[in-house]
Amino acid sequence: MEFTEKHVEGLKELLYKMADDLLIIGHRNSEWTGLGPMLEEDIAFSSMAQDKVGQSLALFELLHELGESDPDTVAFTRNDNQFHCSQLVELPIGEYDFSMVRHFFFDHAEAIRFEMLADSVFEPLSMVARKFKGEIKYHTMHADIFMKKLAAGGEESFSRMQNSINETFGLALGMFEPGNFEAKLIEAGIFGGEAELQQRWLDKVVPLLESFGYVVPKVENTEAAFGGRHGVHTPHLQPLLDEMTEVFSIDPGADW
Amino acid sequence: MPNAIKALLETVMDPEIPTISIVDLGIVTGIESPEPGHAIIELTPTFSGCPALRIMEQMVHDKLAESGYTQIEVKTTFNKQWNTNMITEKGLIALKQHGLAPPPKHDGYIELDVLSDTPCPYCNSRNTEMQTPFGPTLCRSMHYCKNCLNAFEAFKPVS
Structure with missing residues (x-):
């Protein structure tokens, strides 16, 4: 099937939201560097941060090949209303329980997204997705181990985790906010769409959490935190962007 | 000609694991030499976020330049995605040595x-x-x- 202009627009929208999610969660994860509750966790969140930012670069490169500006310009010169990340990823790291639950929800969604995209007819994306699939295996494995351990870590541990699950579930559903070109992407075989992704994600995370002993809120009783995919963000994103771009803004043309 | 280039790249070691060459690590996914003095090399990252990649691109470039190549292109692609099965037998031994x-x-x-x-x-x-x-x-x-x-x-x- 020949790609029309709409297909390309949809593809760019897809790449932007994925790249922005990865760039922003990567920067949030890196805020645990030096602050992790134990050395291994400090290293884990820092390593995952490095993977995420690296993956976002690969996606920004694909956008560049499709005619967008170069990765540094795109990553560091936009304002919050030009970002397409979900509100889930932009929130501050908070307490460790929140960061862990966000990591669990986000990375399972990413793993399934990459699995779906590994079969994309847009080959440059399918090749990158196949690469990311292997890397993210370690992220979901890490999240699963800790969600399980912390469920069994005593009363305070369990209730902190359960509260975070309750508070984060609607934010997580916000990841699956439909784009403007869902039908076009599905029709062309570029991506199977957010609705399918959400269903596969629910099929994965709900039984897993229940097997650890948690109670998972019902989708029909939860308001999904939509807006992020269309540039509507919480007040937490712009200060993060200001911090990320502080050095770049001082001298954008500097040679590193 | 590609064999001569491959032999050169077998002397370019991973900057973080100096016992293993980038060839044995399995990240050299393409070698072409359309004419004498011209080399086109494709590398693929072990991990997308690996900071050593740019250094390795530079090391490949320098090695070929000092060996007389005048037209050198080093590209990083995901065309063949690296996985650990691509590490050679020699490479596995080299890792253990480290x-x-x-x-x-x-x-x-x-x-x-x-x-x-x-x-x-x-x-x-x-x-x-x-x-x-x-x-x-x-x-x-x-x-x-x-x-x-x-x-x-x-x-x-x-x-």
């Missing part, structure tokens, strides 16, 4: 029990446990040997 447990061959599925069963690179005991799947670099995990009581690192399997 004190890293080499990754087991895999069939595409990596589960926790594969990592928990990593043989100690010092005493070869399998009585080991994984402490964390993340280590000092993206490609390593950290383990403890209950037989010789050494902490050790493994080059983790990636599919």
Whole structure:
């Protein structure tokens, strides 16, 4: 099937939201560097941060090949209303329980997204997705181990985790906010769409959490935190962007 | 001509694991030489976020330049996605020489029990446990040997 202009627009929208999610969660994860509750966790969140930012670069490169500006310009010169990340990823790291639950929800969604995209007819994306699939295996494995351990870590541990699950579930559903070109992407075989992704994600995370002993809120009783995919963000994103771009803004043309 | 280039690249070592060449690591995915003095090299990252990649591109460029190549193109692509099965036999031995447990061959599925069963690179005991799947670099995990009581690192399997 020949790609029309709409297909390309949809593809760019897809790449932007994925790249922005990865760039922003990567920067949030890196805020645990030096602050992790134990050395291994400090290293884990820092390593995952490095993977995420690296993956976002690969996606920004694909956008560049499709005619967008170069990765540094795109990553560091936009304002919050030009970002397409979900509100889930932009929130501050908070307490460790929140960061862990966000990591669990986000990375399972990413793993399934990459699995779906590994079969994309847009080959440059399918090749990158196949690469990311292997890397993210370690992220979901890490999240699963800790969600399980912390469920069994005593009363305070369990209730902190359960509260975070309750508070984060609607934010997580916000990841699956439909784009403007869902039908076009599905029709062309570029991506199977957010609705399918959400269903596969629910099929994965709900039984897993229940097997650890948690109670998972019902989708029909939860308001999904939509807006992020269309540039509507919480007040937490712009200060993060200001911090990320502080050095770049001082001298954008500097040679590193 | 590609063989001559390959021989040169076998002397370019991983900057973080100096016992293994980039050829044995399996990240050189394309070598072409359309005419004498012209080399086109394709590299692929072990991990997308690997900071050593740009350094390795430069090292490849420098090695070819000092060997008389005048037109050198080094490209990084995902056309062939790296996985640990692409490390050569020689490469697996080189990792062990550096004190890293080499990754087991895999069939595409990596589960926790594969990592928990990593043989100690010092005493070869399998009585080991994984402490964390993340280590000092993206490609390593950290383990403890209950037989010789050494902490050790493994080059983790990636599919």
